[in-house]
Amino acid sequence: MTEPATRHLVTVVVCGAGPAPQVHRLVELAQARGWAVAVTATPAALAFLDVPKLEELTGNRVRSEYRKPGESPTRSLPEADAVVVAPATYNTICKLALGINDTYALGTLAEAIGRGVPVAVLPFVNTALAARKPFAAAVESLCSEGVRVLFGPGKWEPHSPGTGGNRIDTFPWGAVLDAAEVLPLTTPG
Numbered sequence: 001m002t003e004p005a006t007r008h009l010v011t012v013v014v015c016g017a018g019p020a021p022q023v024h025r026l027v028e029l030a031q032a033r034g035w036a037v038a039v040t041a042t043p044a045a046l047a048f049l050d051v052p053k054l055e056e057l058t059g060n061r062v063r064s065e066y067r068k069p070g071e072s073p074t075r076s077l078p079e080a081d082a083v084v085v086a087p088a089t090y091n092t093i094c095k096l097a098l099g100i101n102d103t104y105a106l107g108t109l110a111e112a113i114g115r116g117v118p119v120a121v122l123p124f125v126n127t128a129l130a131a132r133k134p135f136a137a138a139v140e141s142l143c144s145e146g147v148r149v150l151f152g153p154g155k156w157e158p159h160s161p162g163t164g165g166n167r168i169d170t171f172p173w174g175a176v177l178d179a180a181e182v183l184p185l186t187t188p189g
């Protein structure tokens with residue numbers, strides 16, 4: 001990062017799906033809008049990422065695991081002012097809606113939603129996964145909690161199985177950042 005950040009912190013949560021290697025595009029977009037950025041990766045996402053490159057770009061460690069018991073009890077970063085999940089997998093979306101908290105990324109998201117922080121989710125799933133009732137229910141449930149899920153007609157649509165590679169270059173990183181930049185639903189205090 002060359003210019004000092006003038007806005008507060010956005011956390012980018014990245015899951016294990018096709019566009020993940022391009023997440024630096026989202027980081028650079030956010031930085032150009034004045035955000036400081038921290039990346040949180042699911043364990044599955046790590047295999048897709050160039051972690052040293054992201055750490056150099058953001059100036060922050062890529063987080064993917066909880067601290068170990070006995071490690072420093074204080075958080076090394078302030079609470080985020082906005083959270084973007086991109087790309088969001090079928091797996092993380094379904095687990096998040098159910099309240100499952102078995103990755104550091106899911107814990108970050110659960111807390112952000114609970115605090116009323118703007119959270120925007122951009123799924124990258126195929127039509128077979130998107131057709132499942134648990135997925136539709138998860139999207140509906142997250143929306144009912146105030147999470148902005150960019151999915152469906154006129155937003156971002158699922159792709160046919162086996163064709164995701166054709167859509168990576170048009171993945172709408174800017175749109176999901178726009179969605180996270182709107183004001184929170186609740187104001188603290």
Ligand SMILES: Cc1cc2nc3c(=O)[nH]c(=O)nc-3n(C[C@H](O)[C@H](O)[C@H](O)COP(=O)(O)O)c2cc1C
Nearest residue numbers: 015016017018042044045089090091092124125164
């Ligand atoms: C090369 C590769 C591409 C994948 N692409 C997707 C994808 O586009 N969407 C998706 O939901 N899962 C995809 N998966 C499967 C997820 O990585 C898998 O469900 C994983 O458990 C997700 O974990 P996470 O939600 O914690 O990131 C892909 C897996 C691999 C190895």
